[in-house]
Amino acid sequence: MMEKKIGLVWLKKDLRLQDHAPLQCALQRHEKVLVFYVFEPGYWKLPFTSFRQWSFIYDCLCSLQKEVEQRGGSLLFFKRDMLHLLEDLQQKWPHISLYSHEETGGDWTYKRDQSVQAWCQKHDIVWQEFSSNGVVR
Secondary structure (H helix, E strand, O other): OOOOOEEEEEEOOOOOOOOOHHHHHHHHHOOEEEEEEEEOHHHHOOOOOOHHHHHHHHHHHHHHHHHHHHOOOOEEEEEOOHHHHHHHHHHHOOOEEEEEEOOOOOHHHHHHHHHHHHHHHHOOOOEEEEOEOOEOO
16 A cells, blocks of 8 residues: 655745645645744855844744644754755655745745755655745746
8 A cells, every 4th residue: 555645834934824825735635744844054144134033933933833733733843954854854754745835035045945846856746836925936
């Protein structure tokens, strides 16, 4: 019997559950869904990032984690490069699909997402991105 695919929901700047298209799609398509946030050290070393930004994100993640737990789920946190994380997740769960909002940030996140897309294609993994806030990359 083939193992069922696990839906991975990658939270970026979209730290909410209500009206979250990637999460809703993953929940409709998969029996098991993992929701996670990645603290990417390379991003936070950029000159335009600040502790104030991280503090805001941290507060949002704490609130989101409580909301997810109240619904019987869990929110996972990782501190690493996204490609290395995907390698580890695929080793643990060989049959995954990835869901997220499109990143509409700067060059660093754009190049990161291009690398993630190339990795997904190489490993035959579907990565479904959703536009957010009316902005299309």
